[in-house]
Every structure is written in structure tokens, then in C-alpha cells.
Amino acid sequence: MPEAARARWVLAVATSVVLVATGCSSGGGGSSSSDTSKTFSYQSSEPQNPLQPANANEVGGGRILQNLFRGLVDYDPSTAKIRMQVADKIDTSDSQTFTVTLKDGWKFHDGTPVHAKNFVDAWNWGATTSNNQINSSWFSDIEGYKDVHPAGGQPTVTTMSGLTVTDDLHFTVKLSNKVSYFEYKLGYIAFSPLPDGFFKDPAGYGQKPVGNGPYQFVSWSHNQEVVTKTFPDYQGVDKPKNGGVVFKMYNTSEAAYADLQSSNLDVIDQVPPSALATYKNDLGNRAIDAPQGAIQNIGFTLYQSDWSSPDKAKVRQGLSMAIDRDTITKTVLQGSRKAASAWVAEGVEGYKEGACGDACKFDPAKAKALITEGGGVPGNKLTITYNADGGHKEWVDAVCNSIRQSTGVDCTGDPKPDFKTARAAITGHQLNGAFRTGWVQDYPLNANFLSDVYRTGAASNDFGYSNPQFDQLAKQADEASSVADTVTGYQKAEAVLPSGMPTIPLWYYRTNSGYSTKVQSVMFDSFGNPAWTQIQVKG
Amino acid sequence: MGRYVIRRLIQAIPVLIGATFLIYAIVFFLPGDPVQALAGEKRADPIVAEMIRQKYHLNDPFIVQYWDYISGVFRGDLGSSLQGRSVSEMLGEAFPYTVNLALVAFVIEAVVGVAAGVMAALRKGKFLDQLILISTLLVISIPVFVTGFILQLVLGVQLKNDYGIDFFSVSFNEDDGIRAYLLPAFVLASLSLAYVARLTRTSLMETMRADYVRTAVAKGLKRRRVIVRHALRNALIPIVTFLGADLGGLMGGAVITEKIFNMHGIGGLIAQAVYQKQGTIIVGVVTLLVLIYLVTTLLVDMLYAVLDPRIRYE
Numbered sequence: 133m134p135e136a137a138r139a140r141w142v143l144a145v146a147t148s149v150v151l152v153a154t155g156c157s158s159g160g161g162g163s164s165s166s167d168t169s170k171t172f173s174y175q176s177s178e179p180q181n182p183l184q185p186a187n188a189n190e191v192g193g194g195r196i197l198q199n200l201f202r203g204l205v206d207y208d209p210s211t212a213k214i215r216m217q218v219a220d221k222i223d224t225s226d227s228q229t230f231t232v233t234l235k236d237g238w239k240f241h242d243g244t245p246v247h248a249k250n251f252v253d254a255w256n257w258g259a260t261t262s263n264n265q266i267n268s269s270w271f272s273d274i275e276g277y278k279d280v281h282p283a284g285g286q287p288t289v290t291t292m293s294g295l296t297v298t299d300d301l302h303f304t305v306k307l308s309n310k311v312s313y314f315e316y317k318l319g320y321i322a323f324s325p326l327p328d329g330f331f332k333d334p335a336g337y338g339q340k341p342v343g344n345g346p347y348q349f350v351s352w353s354h355n356q357e358v359v360t361k362t363f364p365d366y367q368g369v370d371k372p373k374n375g376g377v378v379f380k381m382y383n384t385s386e387a388a389y390a391d392l393q394s395s396n397l398d399v400i401d402q403v404p405p406s407a408l409a410t411y412k413n414d415l416g417n418r419a420i421d422a423p424q425g426a427i428q429n430i431g432f433t434l435y436q437s438d439w440s441s442p443d444k445a446k447v448r449q450g451l452s453m454a455i456d457r458d459t460i461t462k463t464v465l466q467g468s469r470k471a472a473s474a475w476v477a478e479g480v481e482g483y484k485e486g487a488c489g490d491a492c493k494f495d496p497a498k499a500k501a502l503i504t505e506g507g508g509v510p511g512n513k514l515t516i517t518y519n520a521d522g523g524h525k526e527w528v529d530a531v532c533n534s535i536r537q538s539t540g541v542d543c544t545g546d547p548k549p550d551f552k553t554a555r556a557a558i559t560g561h562q563l564n565g566a567f568r569t570g571w572v573q574d575y576p577l578n579a580n581f582l583s584d585v586y587r588t589g590a591a592s593n594d595f596g597y598s599n600p601q602f603d604q605l606a607k608q609a610d611e612a613s614s615v616a617d618t619v620t621g622y623q624k625a626e627a628v629l630p631s632g633m634p635t636i637p638l639w640y641y642r643t644n645s646g647y648s649t650k651v652q653s654v655m656f657d658s659f660g661n662p663a664w665t666q667i668q669v670k671g
Numbered sequence: 672m673g674r675y676v677i678r679r680l681i682q683a684i685p686v687l688i689g690a691t692f693l694i695y696a697i698v699f700f701l702p703g704d705p706v707q708a709l710a711g712e713k714r715a716d717p718i719v720a721e722m723i724r725q726k727y728h729l730n731d732p733f734i735v736q737y738w739d740y741i742s743g744v745f746r747g748d749l750g751s752s753l754q755g756r757s758v759s760e761m762l763g764e765a766f767p768y769t770v771n772l773a774l775v776a777f778v779i780e781a782v783v784g785v786a787a788g789v790m791a792a793l794r795k796g797k798f799l800d801q802l803i804l805i806s807t808l809l810v811i812s813i814p815v816f817v818t819g820f821i822l823q824l825v826l827g828v829q830l831k832n833d834y835g836i837d838f839f840s841v842s843f844n845e846d847d848g849i850r851a852y853l854l855p856a857f858v859l860a861s862l863s864l865a866y867v868a869r870l871t872r873t874s875l876m877e878t879m880r881a882d883y884v885r886t887a888v889a890k891g892l893k894r895r896r897v898i899v900r901h902a903l904r905n906a907l908i909p910i911v912t913f914l915g916a917d918l919g920g921l922m923g924g925a926v927i928t929e930k931i932f933n934m935h936g937i938g939g940l941i942a943q944a945v946y947q948k949q950g951t952i953i954v955g956v957v958t959l960l961v962l963i964y965l966v967t968t969l970l971v972d973m974l975y976a977v978l979d980p981r982i983r984y985e
Contacts, residue, residue: 178935180709181754189710261722266709269716281718335755354756354764355935356845386820387842387933394828394841521946550946552703559714591714 166668169375171361172398172651174662175388176379178355182338185324186258186265191401194321196358196379199664200241200343201324202368204232204251205315209655209663212425212479212576214316214615217368218246218325218344220301227312227611234301238367240327241348248303252295254326256280260290263334267322269591275308310611312618316577346372346665355381372665373653392648398669399647399654399662405523408466408644415646418654423479425573425658426641427472427581430516430531430566434634435596438510439565446506448633449491451514453499454538455531457492461639464530469639475581475629477571477640479658482578482619487626488637496538503539510565513542518568519554520547528568531638558594569594569635576658577615578622582606586625586634597634672976675984676969683965690961691741691954698950699733705753708947727753740951744958750951752944758955761940766959768843769936772928773921775849775856776863780921781914784864788871788910789903795876803872807865819858819931826854842933855932859925863917870913874906881905904978911978915971919964 179193185201188194204219216222220233238246257263259271260280271277275294280287294306307314317323325344330337341349346368347360361376380397382388385404391397393414403411412419432439432448439448457471470478474487490498503509516532518524525547532543546564548554557563571592574580583606584590588598602625609621645662647654653668706720706729724730728739743750749758791803810818827841840851878884879902887901888894926938937956944952976982 189715261718264719264722264726266715266719268719283718354761355939381935382842382933383930383935383939384933387931390823390828390841391933394831396841396844550703552705552708552948555707555714556703 165671166373166652167375167671168362168373168668170669170671171359171376171378172374172667172669173357173378173380173396175382175385175392175397175400176358177383178381179358181266182335183341183349183352184258184265184334184338185254185326186263186267186270186322187338188321189266192381195661196360197321197324197341197343198345198661199347199360199377200341200345200349201321202343202345202366203321203323203325204234204318206319206368207576207657207659209657209661209666212481212658214319215369219318222315222318224312224314227310227314227613228307230305230307230314231298232303232305235367236301238344239365240325240344241342241363242327242329244327244329245300246325246344247300248297249300250325250327251323252297252303253328253331254324255295256291257326257331257334258322259292261287262290265322267320270317270320270322273307273309273311273314273317275306277308312610312612313577313579313615316575316579316615319575346370347376350376357381370663370665374665374667374669377664392646395648395650397648398651399667400645402660403644403646405466405468408468411644411646418646418649420643420645420647420654420656421467422643422645422656423470423477423658424641424643424656424660425477425480425576426570426660427475427477428469428568428570428638428641429475429635430638431569431595431635432566432633433561433563433595435561436564441507443506445631445633446502447509448506448636449630450499450502450506450539451509451535451541452488452491452633452636453493453495453502454535454541455636455638456494456534456538457639458494460527460530460534464526465639468642468644470642472637472639475586475626475635475637476578477573477581477658479640480573480576480578480581482622484578484623484626487623487629489630491630491633492637500539503541509541512540513544514566515544515546515564516566516568517546517548517554517557517563519549519551521550524568527638567594572641573658578619578626579606579609582622582625583610586629595634597632599628599632602628602632672973672984676973679965679969679972683962686965687958687961688741691744691958692737694954694957695737695740695950696733698945698948698953699736701945701948703948705729705948709753723753736950740954749955752949752952753947758951761952762937762955762959765935765937765940768934769922769925769929769938772852772856772859772925772934772936773918775852776860776921777914777918779856780860780864780867780917783860784867785871785907785910787864787868789875789898791868791872792875792879793898800872803868807868810861810865815858815862816927816931818861819855819928822854822858823931840932843935855928855934858931859921859928863913863921867910867913870910871906874909875902878902878906907978908975911971911974915967915974916964918967919960922963923960 177192179196180190181187181193183193183197185197188197202217205214206217208215218234218238220235222230222232224230234248240246255271258265259268259277268281274292276292279289280292297303327342346363346366348363350359350361352358358379362372385402388397388400389404389407392400434440461469461471473485473492476483516528518528528545532545535541535543548557558567571581571585585592586597586602587593587606588603605625609618609625612618612621643656643660645656651667651669653666655663657663706723707715728736740750751757787803791800794800823841826839830836839854840847844851884897884902887897925936926942929936929938941953941956976984
């Protein structure tokens with residue numbers, strides 16, 4: 133189902149490109165007039181951390197690194213399915229020990245070959261706490277992670293016992309538990325290889341990164357732009373069809389949009405909220421509206437006695453049914469979101485439409501009945517905490533209005549000044565009732581939306597949700613023999629969620645973007661990033 | 672005069688220390704965890720977060736942190752951001768844009784504002800006077816971001832797309848040189864420009880009625896000389912005070928203009944630093960702004976002596 137939707141969308145973009153290009157030949161929306169040596173510019177934000185693969189946890193640095201590095205695998209931008217890049221194959225017989233075979237011939241931008249040890253060294257370095265890498269928890273599946281990443285004090289060793297180099301093109305990864313879909317995680321930027329030179333001067337490399345990806349680093353003028361150019365020796369399946377990407381730093385999406393309209397900027401990230409209603413008109417067939425692997429939820433403080441009793445699940449179901457998602461996404465959010473019917477976002481591998489069942493359908497009468505049945509909302513009052521800096525106020529107010537009108541529960545928003553303050557309140561358990569939460573995919577697999585959020589004690593389980601049945605099903609899914617079985621396993625686990633209703637799924641994100649008249653063949657993947665290498669610059 | 676300047680400069684030291692202390696304290700007691708801000712919208716790994724906190728001494732009590740910071744400042748080290756970049760380097764990158772923007776705005780404000788004010792005062796009650804009064808009133812009543820967005824759309828986007836005139840930058844582009852600063856500087860200056868025009872008009876009209884101006888006219892001096900040398904020179908004192916105070920304001924208050932035109936000056940730097948709760952950057956920027964204020968007020972005070980020979984500093 134989601135794949136069909138995606139294919140339709142791809143087709144729509146392809147046809148629009150054909151319409152734009154004058155005198156074009158056939159074949160994939162390409163045009164004879166494109167110039168593969170020309171660069172295009174992309175709206176970006178200044179990287180917050182040095183450009184080290186395990187140190188980019190925000191979009192600004194992340195999307196630059198994505199282009200400078202290629203890991204063992206990545207995801208096909210049009211299908212979101214995994215595809216091999218540096219890896220020739222990744223074998224496992226027990227979902228715990230993985231044998232990785234590399235393709236021969238890959239090179240770093242400095243000319244040195246990409247070998248097994250470049251991966252192993254990079255992962256060890258990224259996981260070791262003394263290197264202060266923000267993404268270090270990505271390596272937590274690997275055996276020996278606790279030795280390089282102890283809960284307190286300095287690590288005693290700097291290598292994980294689970295990683296063994298066999299020869300230049302082979303290495304093995306032993307995990308501490310079975311994770312059948314481990315290869316899906318490997319597409320994340322933290323798992324990139326690093327050249328030998330990196331370890332001599334990590335800080336220097338953080339300012340002038342040397343990768344193995346389709347684009348090589350040229351220059352970084354802080355707060356202005358990061359310039360890259362096509363790497364001629366790139367061995368990946370997605371050879372660039374342009375000369376490079378120039379990441380231009382913008383403070384606001386409004387400025388970027390004004391630049392796009394006057395062709396000073398080629399591709400933007402997201403249109404500003406102020407232009408959502410008009411951008412399709414402004415840009416015509418250069419406008420983009422694509423699904424994104426991200427979801428917005430309302431979470432509950434299940435650790436509070438008010439919400440912990442099993443009856444309250446009915447109240448949460450009732451509240452969910454009191455929200456008119458369709459109307460809010462169309463009016464308040466101006467079509468920039470799509471009403472959710474599951475906990476996994478649309479377009480993600482394993483997405484099952486309607487997994488939430490009736491509990492995500494708008495039905496005021498039933499909502500009222502369920503809330504009464506569950507003993508009512510404590511004090512008949514609901515507070516939704518959110519961060520006021522993310523443009524959430526409008527929809528939180530709309531959701532509260534919807535709940536109030538449908539059920540009479542006195543719902544109010546509780547804004548915190550910014551994300552970090554809201555985050556501190558959430559992790560510090562200083563909340564009362566409900567809060568805004570959400571999930572953006574790390575990799576396009578349903579396990580990511582479920583295991584990392586709803587398992588007992590999971591890093592992002594801010595609700596204190598603990599359901600033995602869910603944990604059991606997730607464990608079984610992790611131990612499955614193939615990714616396909618993992619996906620079905622997690623679908624079973626997702627089916628448990630409606631009964632406890634730890635969060636209310638609201639809607640899926642969409643990419644609302646556009647591009648200038650200078651480029652063509654622009655398509656966005658489920659991460660909300662363009663398919664960089666496929667963009668063509670008109671000659 | 673020399674002694675006066677030295678005395679003023681010595682007075683500046685406690686002001687600077689007091690300002691850094693206050694700002695550092697305010698930032699310290701802001702809620703939220705700066706290390707979490709580094710991790711973006713995901714939860715920071717608690718162990719790594721703790722390592723970073725230790726590395727930058729974020730767990731130390733306030734007074735210890737402040738002492739570390741201020742003793743570093745006296746050694747010429749403004750500290751570093753939590754991302755490991757040196758604050759003086761970041762200031763060095765951001766400051767030129769803001770200084771250039773403020774200076775261009777200042778020139779627009781002073782030249783256009785005073786000229787408009789003089790013209791209005793000399794043609795009191797006539798059409799030109801009415802026009803200047805109404806147009807300045809209009810500018811004062813429209814918020815800066817509205818002027819900014821409208822001018823950006825009309826002079827930037829539409830002029831280029833509809834008429835092919837690519838003169839004003841839609842967003843800041845360094846390669847355009849001074850041209851890139853014109854539109855943002857005008858937006859930034861517009862409000863003060865209106866004040867300067869109105870202030871000049873009133874002040875000049877008042878001095879035109881003063882005894883010494885009547886004397887000058889009675890002496891048979893040329894009208895031009897009466898206005899420029901006798902009336903305007905005296906009328907300028909309140910205007911110079913305003914302009915001097917405003918130069919600092921232009922630098923610190925350019926946040927909105929910088930955002931609209933995508934300039935990466937100190938406005939954006941300080942906004943982001945406040946958002947991420949990065950004390951070293953905030954204090955660095957604010958200290959520099961305080962210094963600029965101190966220097967400009969000193970310059971203004973010395974200008975008084977030039978404009979009015981009766982004022983002496985000893």
C-alpha cells in the first residue's frame with residue numbers, strides 16, 4: 133500500500149519534470165540539456181558539531197556528512213528499501229554474528245583504499261566515550277560496547293570485542309543480542325568508514341572531512357556555505373548526475389524561500405509555514421509534496437498514579453477518538469501532515485495502515501463513552517506540554533479544542549519556551565498528564581518506530597510504558613531469521629499498542645518543498661532529503 | 672581633555688565586569704540543559720552528555736565557572752563553545768557583517784534623516800514638510816519585520832522576476848559588496864531615520880527662533896551661513912546624542928533584519944547562543960556590545976565640545 137502511494141508520487145514528479153524541460157528526450161525524466169559538471173545549491177543550516185560521522189545528530193551536519201560518506205548500505209530514495217553500497221554482502225546465520233564482505237576498489241577522497249579496518253576503527257572510535265561522540269549509542273548492539281562506553285568514569289579499552297577484521301575486505305560483527313535487522317541500522321551515518329589520517333587529527337578532520345561518498349569536501353566558510361564537488365572515483369550505485377552540492381546556510385526558511393523564488397537557491401528543505409498555503413501556486417510543477425518517515429504523537433505520563441491504572445487506557449483511547457485529525461491536518465496544518473492510523477509512519481518498511489484501529493478514528497460519541505467507562509480524565513483536566521519554538525502551538529490548541537468540544541474535558545496547552553526546556557521537563561518527569569512527542573525515522577523500518585520507543589526502558593520511552601507482551605513480541609521479532617520476519621514480528625507488536633494506548637498517534641509528516649528553474653529530476657526520500665546524486669542541473 | 676578620556680576609560684572597567692557577571696549569572700540560571708541542545712531533537716546519550724559536561728566544567732558551582740571564565744578573559748581567552756569552536760573566532764566571523772550593516776544603516780540614517788529634517792524645518796507647514804511628517808509617521812508605525820519582508824519581496828524577488836532588474840539582493844550575498852547591504856541597512860535604519868528626521872525638524876525650528884540666530888540674520892549674514900553655522904550646529908546636539916546611542920542599538924538590535932536577509936552577523940549568533948544556553952558566546956557578544964556603547968558615548972560626549980565651544984572637559 134505505501135509503496136503504491138510512493139510510486140504514484142514519483143510518477144507525478146517525473147511527469148512534471150517532463151513538462152518543465154523543453155525539447156527533452158525520453159527516459160527517467162532526464163533532459164538532453166543537463167550539464168553534469170554544474171553544481172546546485174541546497175538550503176542548509178550551519179552544522180552544530182564538527183563534521184565527524186558519529187557526531188552529527190542534527191540535520192545541518194547530518195545531510196552534509198551523508199554526501200561526503202557512504203557506509204556499507206544505504207536506502208534507495210524511491211523505495212526506502214535497503215541497498216548495498218560499500219558492502220558486497222552481509223551474511224548471518226543466527227542474527228547475532230554478521231560477516232561483512234566489502235567490494236574491492238572503493239577509495240577515500242585522499243586516495244587511500246576503503247578496507248575492513250577503516251570501518252572497525254571508525255566504529256570503535258565513535259563508541260568510545262572519551263571521544264565525546266553524540267551518536268555513540270548507535271554502536272550499543274555490538275558486543276563489548278559497555279567496555280568502551282562504561283556507565284561512569286573513563287573507559288579502560290578502546291576496542292569492542294565484537295568487531296574482528298578478517299582481512300582487507302572482510303570483517304565480522306558480533307552483537308550482544310540478536311538483532312535480525314542490524315543491517316538496516318548500518319545505513320545510518322554513524323557507521324561510515326574513516327580514513328587512517330582521521331585518527332591522527334580528529335578535530336582537524338572535523339573541519340575538513342575526508343570521506344568515501346559521492347561528493348568530496350571543498351571548503352567550509354562558517355555560517356555561509358559548505359562547498360562539495362563530485363568525487364570522480366566514486367564506486368557507489370548512485371553515480372552523481374551533477375557536479376556537486378553547495379550547502380548554503382540559512383537562518384530562516386522564509387529567507388530561503390525568497391531566494392528560491394528568485395532563483396538564487398536551487399532546492400529548499402521545507403517551505404516556510406507562511407507559504408504552505410500558496411507554495412503550490414507559486415512554484416507550479418516545481419512544488420514537492422512527499423511522505424516523510426516521521427510521526428507526531430501525544431504521549432502520556434504513565435508513570436503517574438493518575439494514568440497508571442489499566443482502566444485509563446480506555447480514557448486515552450477516548451481522547452484519541454475525540455481528535456478530528458482530518459480537519460486539523462487540512463485546516464490548521466494546511467495539508468502539511470497526513471492523519472495517522474498507526475504508530476509507524478507511512479512509507480516506512482512494515483507500515484501497516486490502520487494498526488491503531490478504531491481508536492484513531494474520530495467518533496465523539498464513542499470517545500465520551502470510553503472516557504466515562506475508564507473513570508474519566510483525572511480532575512476532568514488535560515494539560516499537553518509542548519515546546520513553543522517548534523510551531524506546535526496552533527495544532528496543540530486545535531487538538532485541545534477538538535477534545536473539549538467532543539468530550540467536555542478541559543484541555544489546555546502548556547508551552548515550554550524551547551525544545552531543551554521541554555525535553556528537560558519530559559526526562560525529569562516534571563509533567564502532568566500529556567505531552568507532545570514524536571519520532572523521526574533513523575532508518576526506514578517499522579522496528580525503529582516501535583523498539584526504540586515503546587519497549588520497557590527504551591531510550592526514548594519517556595512515558596514509562598511497560599507491557600510484557602509487547603516486549604516479548606519485540607524480542608521475538610529481533611530474533612527472527614530474516615528482515616521480512618522481523619517486519620511481521622514488529623507488526624504483531626504494534627497490534628498490542630491500541631490496548632494500552634501509551635501514545636495517541638496524530639499524523640505523519642510530509643515534505644513540502646520545491647526547486648528552482650535551474651534544476652530538474654528533484655525527488656525527495658522518506659528522510660525528507662532530496663535524492664542528491666540524481667538532481668540534474670540544466671545546461 | 673586627555674585626562675577626561677582616561678578617566679572615562681577607567682570607569683569602563685567596573686561597568687564591563689559588572690555586565691559580564693550579570694549576563695553570566697542570567698544565562699547560568701536559565702532552565703534547560705545546554706548539552707541536550709547539542710543533540711538536536713533526540714535525547715542525548717546520558718554518558719556522553721556527562722563527559723561533555725565534565726569537559727566544560729558545567730557541573731561546577733556558578734562562582735567557580737564565572738571565575739574560570741573571567742580569568743580566561745583577562746588572559747585574552749574568550750573561551751570556546753560547547754562544540755569546541757573558539758568564541759573569539761566566532762565573533763571574528765560574525766562581527767564584520769554586523770559592523771558593516773550598522774555603519775551603512777548609520778550613514779543612511781544620519782544623512783537622509785538630517786537632510787529630511789532640515790528641509791521640513793525650513794519649509795514649515797508647506798507641502799514638503801507635510802509629506803515628511805506623514806511618511807515618517809508611517810514608517811514609525813510599521814514594525815521592522817513588515818517593512819523588511821515587503822521590501823524583500825518587492826525590490827528583491829518581484830523586481831528581478833518581473834522586470835529583470837537584479838540590483839537588490841533578496842538575501843545577503845557577500846559577492847555583491849556594498850550593494851548587498853543596501854536593502855537590509857535601509858530596513859534597519861528606517862525607524863531611526865524617521866526619528867532623526869522629526870528630531871532635526873523640531874530642534875532646528877526651535878534654534879531658528881533663538882536670539883543668536885536673529886542676531887546673525889540682523890548682522891546681514893547669508894541665509895545659508897546662518898542655517899548651517901549658527902542654527903544647525905546648535906540644533907545638532909540632541910541629534911548627535913540620539914545617533915550615538917543608536918549606533919550601539921543598530922548593532923545589537925539587528926537580529927530581525929539579519930534573519931530576514933539571511934545575514935550571519937552577531938544578531939543570529941546571540942539568538943542561537945541564547946537558544947542553546949551557551950554562556951561563553953552570549954557573554955562574549957554582550958561584552959563587545961557594551962564596549963561599543965561605552966566608546967560611542969565617549970565619542971558623543973567629545974563631539975559636544977566640538978559643536979558647542981562653551982562645553983569644556985577638564
